[in-house]
Amino acid sequence: MKLFHRLRTVKPKTFDIVLSLGLTCAVGTGVYQYYKYQCDSLLEAQETPKKHSLFPENMMKKFKKAPELNLELPVVEAILTKAPGIPPPIDRDYPVQLVVNLDTTIEVKPISKQYKYPYWTFNGTVPGPFIRARVGDVMQVNYLNLDETGMAHNIDFHCVTGPGGGAEMLLAEKDEEKTGFFKLLTSGLFIYHCAAGPVPSHISNGMYGLMLVEPEEGLPKVDKEFYVMQSEFYCEPSDDDPKLMEHSYANGLDEKPTYVVFNGREGSLIDTPLLANTGERIRFYFGNAGPNLSSSFHVIGAIFDKVFREGDLVSPPERNVQVTQVPPGGATMIEFEAIVPGTYSFVDHAIFRIEKGAVGFLKIAGAPRPDIYHGMDRPKRCPGCKLHQ
Numbered sequence: 001m002k003l004f005h006r007l008r009t010v011k012p013k014t015f016d017i018v019l020s021l022g023l024t025c026a027v028g029t030g031v032y033q034y035y036k037y038q039c040d041s042l043l044e045a046q047e048t049p050k051k052h053s054l055f056p057e058n059m060m061k062k063f064k065k066a067p068e069l070n071l072e073l074p075v076v077e078a079i080l081t082k083a084p085g086i087p088p089p090i091d092r093d094y095p096v097q098l099v100v101n102l103d104t105t106i107e108v109k110p111i112s113k114q115y116k117y118p119y120w121t122f123n124g125t126v127p128g129p130f131i132r133a134r135v136g137d138v139m140q141v142n143y144l145n146l147d148e149t150g151m152a153h154n155i156d157f158h159c160v161t162g163p164g165g166g167a168e169m170l171l172a173e174k175d176e177e178k179t180g181f182f183k184l185l186t187s188g189l190f191i192y193h194c195a196a197g198p199v200p201s202h203i204s205n206g207m208y209g210l211m212l213v214e215p216e217e218g219l220p221k222v223d224k225e226f227y228v229m230q231s232e233f234y235c236e237p238s239d240d241d242p243k244l245m246e247h248s249y250a251n252g253l254d255e256k257p258t259y260v261v262f263n264g265r266e267g268s269l270i271d272t273p274l275l276a277n278t279g280e281r282i283r284f285y286f287g288n289a290g291p292n293l294s295s296s297f298h299v300i301g302a303i304f305d306k307v308f309r310e311g312d313l314v315s316p317p318e319r320n321v322q323v324t325q326v327p328p329g330g331a332t333m334i335e336f337e338a339i340v341p342g343t344y345s346f347v348d349h350a351i352f353r354i355e356k357g358a359v360g361f362l363k364i365a366g367a368p369r370p371d372i373y374h375g376m377d378r379p380k381r382c383p384g385c386k387l388h389q
């Protein structure tokens with residue numbers, strides 16, 4: 001304290017300036033750290049990392065109100081999950097302003113054991129994240145275009161009522177962020193995709209995902225939920241890199257896909273199979289991004305006891321279905337019981353497509369059921385078969 005008084009006596013003006021600057025820096029750092037802590041806590045709750053700016057002014061934009069909608073709803077940030085994960089069921093009985101943060105980057109990742117591919121992504125993944133909402137919610141979409149190539153992108157949500165499904169409102173140039181508010185009037189399981197021109201290129205390069213809008217009463221509880229999305233890739237080998245595939249618009253026009261895959265790449269759900277146990281009820285949220293082919297979705301060795309065709313969650317479901325048709329741009333919700341343990345293949349039953357990647361595995365663990373499934377000899381696998389493991 002003596003030194004403090006001595007300094008103040010000797011150089012009062014200089015000392016006051018230094019003291020003021022010091023206090024300003026300390027308060028400023030504290031405010032920044034507070035906002036950064038708030039942002040970090042929020043982001044840690046998400047499974048998908050965000051690239052939206054962490055600065056306070058953008059936080060205010062992220063959670064801004066929608067006065068035109070004349071609503072005062074609680075503001076909630078949506079939990080977004082990477083396939084095959086699904087966000088938890090909605091347990092509220094009231095609508096919210098649901099904030100959905102999406103961005104676009106180009107990501108070079110393996111498309112097969114041999115090749116990589118420059119995917120156009122939502123939040124860095126193909127398919128894009130699964131979004132779960134409730135009918136009556138107002139969805140606030142913050143869309144940030146981080147594609148360094150300079151392409152413009154947007155999002156057409158099939159669950160949105162209005163021209164373009166929101167695409168024109170969300171068209172974002174390079175480094176631009178767009179925000180749109182959409183009241184969800186209709187329940188169902190829906191596709192979203194980029195609809196910037198040329199649309200076939202934006203879809204067939206990976207820009208799509210699934211969104212569930214739950215009915216007011218919610219969905220019946222099940223034990224396991226999986227997010228699986230089929231799509232095609234139209235490719236030709238790169239002239240510059242022997243390990244890289246590039247997009248071929250000509251092959252897309254001819255409807256001759258190089259790959260027909262589940263969850264973005266060949267072997268995605270073979271390398272990491274879906275897991276369940278006997279006695280569990282299983283639900284698939286299955287989408288088909290196309291862009292050209294319909295899917296004949298089938299789980300070999302299981303019968304779907306409920307199929308909500310076309311993603312219609314209001315009408316009574318179809319019962320006891322072997323194969324269900326899912327058109328490009330469509331989705332379906334499928335349920336069945338895990339009864340007999342073992343490895344189940346699921347395929348597009350247009351069966352040549354298994355050679356292009358349209359096969360995955362569901363492994364069901366549990367005690368054998370010889371009362372249902374029994375042979376006199378040990379099971380034997382056919383050599384070279386892609387369906388049985």
Ligand SMILES: [Cu+2]
Pocket residue numbers: 120152153154194195196202207
């Ligand atoms: Cu796009």
